[in-house]
Amino acid sequence: MPNRTVFFISDGTGITAETFGNAILAQFETTVRRVRLPFLDSVDKAHQAVRQINHTAEVEGRRPLVFATVVNMEVLAVVKEHCHGMMLDMFGTFVEPLEDELGIKSNHRVGRFSDASKSKEYNDRIEAINFALMHDDGQSHKDLEGSDVILVGVSRSGKTPTSLYLAMQHGLKASNYPLIPEDFERRKLPPALMPHRKKIFGLTIAPERLSEIRNERRPNSRYASLENCRAEVNEAEAMMRREGIRWLSTTTKSIEEIATTILQEIRPERLAY
Amino acid sequence: MPNRTVFFISDGTGITAETFGNAILAQFETTVRRVRLPFLDSVDKAHQAVRQINHTAEVEGRRPLVFATVVNMEVLAVVKEHCHGMMLDMFGTFVEPLEDELGIKSNHRVGRFSDASKSKEYNDRIEAINFALMHDDGQSHKDLEGSDVILVGVSRSGKTPTSLYLAMQHGLKASNYPLIPEDFERRKLPPALMPHRKKIFGLTIAPERLSEIRNERRPNSRYASLENCRAEVNEAEAMMRREGIRWLSTTTKSIEEIATTILQEIRPERLAY
Numbered sequence: 001m002p003n004r005t006v007f008f009i010s011d012g013t014g015i016t017a018e019t020f021g022n023a024i025l026a027q028f029e030t031t032v033r034r035v036r037l038p039f040l041d042s043v044d045k046a047h048q049a050v051r052q053i054n055h056t057a058e059v060e061g062r063r064p065l066v067f068a069t070v071v072n073m074e075v076l077a078v079v080k081e082h083c084h085g086m087m088l089d090m091f092g093t094f095v096e097p098l099e100d101e102l103g104i105k106s107n108h109r110v111g112r113f114s115d116a117s118k119s120k121e122y123n124d125r126i127e128a129i130n131f132a133l134m135h136d137d138g139q140s141h142k143d144l145e146g147s148d149v150i151l152v153g154v155s156r157s158g159k160t161p162t163s164l165y166l167a168m169q170h171g172l173k174a175s176n177y178p179l180i181p182e183d184f185e186r187r188k189l190p191p192a193l194m195p196h197r198k199k200i201f202g203l204t205i206a207p208e209r210l211s212e213i214r215n216e217r218r219p220n221s222r223y224a225s226l227e228n229c230r231a232e233v234n235e236a237e238a239m240m241r242r243e244g245i246r247w248l249s250t251t252t253k254s255i256e257e258i259a260t261t262i263l264q265e266i267r268p269e270r271l272a273y
Numbered sequence: 274m275p276n277r278t279v280f281f282i283s284d285g286t287g288i289t290a291e292t293f294g295n296a297i298l299a300q301f302e303t304t305v306r307r308v309r310l311p312f313l314d315s316v317d318k319a320h321q322a323v324r325q326i327n328h329t330a331e332v333e334g335r336r337p338l339v340f341a342t343v344v345n346m347e348v349l350a351v352v353k354e355h356c357h358g359m360m361l362d363m364f365g366t367f368v369e370p371l372e373d374e375l376g377i378k379s380n381h382r383v384g385r386f387s388d389a390s391k392s393k394e395y396n397d398r399i400e401a402i403n404f405a406l407m408h409d410d411g412q413s414h415k416d417l418e419g420s421d422v423i424l425v426g427v428s429r430s431g432k433t434p435t436s437l438y439l440a441m442q443h444g445l446k447a448s449n450y451p452l453i454p455e456d457f458e459r460r461k462l463p464p465a466l467m468p469h470r471k472k473i474f475g476l477t478i479a480p481e482r483l484s485e486i487r488n489e490r491r492p493n494s495r496y497a498s499l500e501n502c503r504a505e506v507n508e509a510e511a512m513m514r515r516e517g518i519r520w521l522s523t524t525t526k527s528i529e530e531i532a533t534t535i536l537q538e539i540r541p542e543r544l545a546y
Contacts, residue, residue, distance in 0.1 A: 004375070013533040016296040023289040023342060024367050027379035038533050065374070069296060086374050088367055094297050101338070101359050102277070106300035122527060129434045136406075161402045164437055168528075254395060255441075260286040260311050 002033040005056050005064040007085060009049055011072045011110045014038035020090055021067035032065075040070065041110065046078035057084040071108045121171065128167035128174070135175035136160055141192045144175060149266050150196055151176040152189070152240075153203035154232045155223075156213045158250040158258060162203065165255045170263065184235040189243055201262050202240040202247030207233045209251050275306040278329050278337040280358060282322055284345045284383045287311035293363055294340035305338075313343065314383065319351035330357045344383045394444065401440035401447070408448035409433055414465045417448060422539050423469055424449040425462070425513075426476035427505045428496075429486045431523040431531060435476065438528045443536065457508040462516055474535050475513040475520030480506045482524045 006025065008017040014036055025032060035056075037049045057063050066085035070076040080087060095106050134140050135147065137160065144150070149172060151159045159176035166172040177190055193200060205213075207229040214224035222228055240247045246265050250258055279298065281290040287309055298305060308329075310322045330336050339358035343349040353360060368379050407413050408420065410433065417423070422445060424432045432449035439445040450463055466473060478486075480502040487497035495501055513520045519538050523531055 013529050015529055015533070016292055019289055019292045020363070024364060024371065026382060027344065027364070027368055028371065028375055028377060029380055030375060030377065036533075036536070038537065063374075065371070071300065086370075088370075090293070090367075091297060091300070093366060094361055094363075095300055097359075097361075098297065098301065098338070101336075102301055102303060104301060104303065107302055109299060126434055126528075129437065133406075133409075133433070160406070161399055161441075164402065165441060168434070168438060168441060255399075256286045256288055260288070260309075263309070264311065 002031045004030065004032050004062065005035060005060060006032045007035050007037055007049075007053055007056075007064055007066045009037045009040055009066060009079065010069045011039065011041045011075055012069070014069065017067045017069040017090065020069075021065075021088070024067075024088075040075055041072065043074050043078055046075040047082070050079060050082045054082070054084045071110045073108065125168065125171040128171045129164065131173045132163045132167040132175075135173075136163065138177040138190070138192075144192060144196060146173055147175040147196065147199055148172045149174050149262060150193060150200045151203055151262075152179055152193070152200055152245070153205070153247075154179050154210070154229075154236050156210060156217070157203040157205045157236075158255070159203055161255045162250075162258050162262070165259050166262065169259065172263075179232075179236045179239065181232075184232070184239065187239070187242075189239070197243070197245075199266065200243075200245050201266060202236070202245045203258070204233060204237050204240070204247055204249050206249065206251040275304045277303065277305050277335065278308060278333060279305045280308050280310055280322075280326055280329075280337055280339045282310045282313055282339060282352065283342045284314045284348055285311065285342065287342065290340045290342040290363065293342075294338075294361070297340075313348055314345065316347050316351055319348040320355070323352060323355045327355070327357045344381045346381065397444040398441065401444045402437065404446045405436045405440040405448070408446075409436065411450040411463065411465075417465060417469060419446055420448040420469065420472055421445045422447050422535060423466060423473045424476055424535075425452055425466070425473055425518070426478070426520075427452050427483070427502075427509050429483060429490070430476040430478045430509075431528070432476055434528045435523075435531050435535070438532050439535065442532065445536075452505075452509045452512065454505075457505070457512065460512070460515075462512070470516070470518075472539065473516075473518050474539060475509070475518045476531070477506060477510050477513070477520055477522050479522065479524040 006021065008014045008021055010017050040046050040049055053064055053066060064085040065088065066083060067088045067090060068079065069090050070079065071091060099105055151163055151174060153159050155178050163174035163176045166174040177193060183190055207226060210229040210233060211224055211226040218224050248261055279294065281287045281294055283290050313319055313322055326337055326339060337358040338361065339356060340361045340363060341352065342363050343352065344364060372378055424436055424447060426432050428451050436447035436449045439447040450466060456463055480499060483502040483506060484497055484499045491497050521534055
């Protein structure tokens with residue numbers, strides 16, 4: 001049974017409240033029940049949310065935690081005045097000191113994600129997702145020079161999810177190319193990649209883990225056998241060393257960690273960062 | 274020229290620092306230069322980061338903003354003691370009051386995203402991404418009943434990025450199906466979808482915006498013409514109304530907003546939330 005109910009409330013999507021709240025909750029060995037209350041953009045909806053939170057407080061006999069990223073001052077006032085939860089007012093806490101530091105007032109703009117269709121950054125992200133899909137698994141050589149990064153590695157080393165994450169979160173145009181037995185025989189990178197060597201980043205993985213993953217897809221195949229996985233990984237790592245390609249092992253890493261490392265290493269010029 | 278340099282520092286990926294920091298910065302009409310300093314997992318690296326921050330402070334003549342999600346107490350101590358930036362210690366600010374509230378100490382675990390490969394939640398996300406790719410654009414009817422949500426809409430109404438986002442961020446198994454002229458002629462949903470009606474969610478879009486998007490792909494085609502876009506959107510909306518399908522317009526919405534709305538409406542039972 002969860003020890004506590006946690007509400008994420010926002011006048012936008014609540015994604016920030018959730019990301020931040022979950023990061024903080026990960027610091028505690030406790031089980032919680034999570035409730036999202038996004039789009040609280042009117043006083044009415046604020047009262048509704050308060051009723052729900054207070055009802056939970058009453059039923060459970062302890063106050064819920066309320067991670068709030070509310071920009072609308074009227075909405076925030078209602079919640080602050082009436083809510084019986086423990087308020088963690090994430091914007092309020094940091095916005096005021098920043099107003100002093102920057103010497104300007106905050107604009108109370110709701111939701112970084114709204115009016116998205118008009119923003120260049122947003123359109124770049126959507127375009128990057130389409131690019132990643134078109135250039136998944138070596139599907140297309142077209143516009144390969146348009147890539148910000150080209151991931152290489154054996155089949156199921158984590159290239160596809162990483163490419164999509166880089167596109168979705170960072171607007172990065174990521175292609176990915178499988179390293180296959182033909183490449184190992186030729187002892188060379190796929191020819192299409194040669195002109196773009198600077199953008200290449202390698203992913204590798206422990207053969208035991210690779211075999212597990214491949215076995216889920218094609219049980220008891222030669223493709224999934226530990227012996228074959230060992231041979232492919234050996235060849236791939238030898239090639240990356242030979243070609244001087246930067247690489248990392250994905251075995252115990254999340255796509256977030258892999259993507260962060262790649263950004264550190266590749267530092268694509270196109271990015272605002 | 275940017276008014277200020279902002280550092281996101283963390284002993285993990287820094288994704289939380291960045292998400293939260295950017296949400297707060299969006300409240301201010303100011304241009305900033307952003308620098309990510311992830312994986313600060315030793316006192317040495319902490320000193321290196323501090324040198325970089327202090328150098329920036331000196332060169333620019335004003336103190337950088339430093340959004341920090343640092344869990345390692347030694348690393349945090351170095352930064353707090355020596356850094357000449359404005360520290361916004363995001364964990365510290367909220368973790369202590371929560372320790373009091375929950376009556377337990379925080380565990381100082383670094384990075385929600387580490388040791389990911391062992392977590393069921395993480396493996397579910399990766400599986401969901403593969404599922405979304407396999408069930409993109411009506412590609413496969415296989416295991417359609419395994420979907421948590423099935424998005425329908427005309428070509429380029431936003432189904433693919435939304436499916437991938439739902440998979441990546443929420444571990445939701447999202448299929449998507451295009452509504453095509455044959456469906457409009459038959460005046461019926463694609464037959465494969467009929468048994469799964471409860472999971473269907475529709476996306477629509479203003480014909481003008483649709484025509485713009487399609488023109489980028491296939492300039493001056495009948496497919497992209499405003500007239501054809503109008504007709505398709507009309508038919509699709511009429512069908513959704515007739516079939517009693519929940520839907521929203523993606524015209525001015527981001528994938529984050531679309532996904533949040535879908536989660537509110539569909540409330541998939543499989544989700545922990």
